[in-house]
Amino acid sequence: MSAVITTHGLTKIFRHHTAVDSLDLVVPHGQVYGFLGPNGSGKSTTMKMLLGLTQPTSGSITLFGEPLTRASRMRLLPSIGSMIEAPPGYAHLTGRENMRIVQDMLDLTTAQIDHALATVRLTEQQHKLVRHYSLGMKQRLGIAMALARDPSLLILDEPTNGLDPAGIEEVRGLLIRLAGEGITVMVSSHLLDEIDKMASVLGILAGGRMIFQGSRDDLFAQSVPDLVIETPDPAAALAQAGHATPVAGGVRLSGLDKEKTAAVVQRMAVAGVPIYQVRRVQQSLEDVFMDLTGRGGLL
Ligand SMILES: Nc1ncnc2c1ncn2[C@@H]1O[C@H](COP(=O)(O)OP(=O)(O)O)[C@@H](O)[C@H]1O
Ligand SMILES: [Mg+2]
Known part of the structure; x- marks a missing residue:
């Protein structure tokens, strides 16, 4: 099985507005898939449908070769780590306490929590209140929450949003490393620059439609x-x-x-x-x- 996510004709219509229009996504295994598009182009809505958080108006989704249905969702979700829109986490708790909530919810081991915090390099800052975290640290905590369950697929919605170049570089290095370990990473951004150097496959949305899907080289070749x-x-x-x-x-x-x-x-x-x-x-x-x-x- 080479594709971890495929969709056919995936569509979401809000009242009269088509937010996602007949998407045929193919996200290959073990790669960083960059999901690009201007604000409002339908990235978050697509990711929510992939996670079963929003019902598609029409079309189908296959994850790990299995159709996503209400019944299969509960079986598939434990293998998927995600962060959608803003980074999660309670500001009045420490990073560690936030991770503890994830640990209890998902019944994870302390070693998994320690490993996730170490992977995003928050071990030393784990006892600080999240309210005192920089945006970059909040994004990294969000990624740690997504990673703690040892997922085989990570779906991250704009994890580099608002980060300075050093923060972007850190997330980029982390996601490339995770893909190297065999984790499939789907990451969205409205800024090509943030995605370009980490993604080996690009999907570009405009107005809910996929206007390009392929390698960076393919994109250049067609321009x-x-x-x-x-x-x-x-x-x-x-x-x-x-x-x-x-x-x-x-x-x-x-x-x-x-x-x-x-x-x-x-x-x-x-x-x-x-x-x-x-x-x-x-x-x-x-x-x-x-x-x-x-x-x-x-x-
Ligand atoms: N719950 C909703 N109800 C109505 N319209 C929505 C809803 N969520 C998103 N939209 C609309 O769908 C379009 C795509 O939004 P979104 O998926 O958030 O785009 P992106 O993540 O690429 O910025 C936008 O026009 C947005 O206003
Ligand atoms: Mg969005």
Whole structure:
């Protein structure tokens, strides 16, 4: 069994609003699956359906090769650790006391709690009140709560939200390490940057629809590199180019295939724009993401 999560036509409609629209997810075993999309694109709603916290309007979910139903949910859930939306935890209790609640609820051993706290590097801070934790420590406590049961699947909703770069790096290292141990990790974010360096598979949502699912390399392969036209007269080049951005020494154009490139270059030449050089430059992954989710899409 290579996929830990699959969904077919997974859909959630709130009154007249389709929050999640016909999703076909495939989350492979032992990898970090980055679930990306702008705020409001349906990430949390999807994760809640995967955990059986919200009923789908239509479509189906398979976890560990087994259909998720009311009956199977109780059997499947113990293998899944999750953190949805805000990090959990009572502010007036210490980290350890919060873990104790999880321990009692799930009937875990003290060794499991110690191990989870050590994994997120909270051992030394475990006796501090959560109200005195930084956001990063709260996120890590949330991950420890999800980890304590030794899950084979972790579903984490925006665990890097609001963290500083060092905190993001810490969570990133942790999730990569867990995947290396064979735990499947599905992690969401609205910021590509936070996910990019840890996820080996990306699922990108926009308006409830999956607009891309595959490897980072696949994403690059499907994007059209930008075109930079070097010229001493960028104003004249802009006049011929339509949508273009002035850059040092010329103009930059996005989303032009071979035919459109030929047409633009010819227009400029006919208009007497001096062209020193025409070259392709790879977009940043952030640009590809913005194109997909914000500027109409290339796929
Ligand atoms: N309980 C709910 N009732 C009505 N609309 C909801 C509810 N939960 C989420 N939505 C709507 O569904 C859409 C997707 O929300 P959400 O899954 O939270 O997105 P994300 O996690 O990607 O920010 C949004 O338009 C949101 O307003
Ligand atoms: Mg959300």
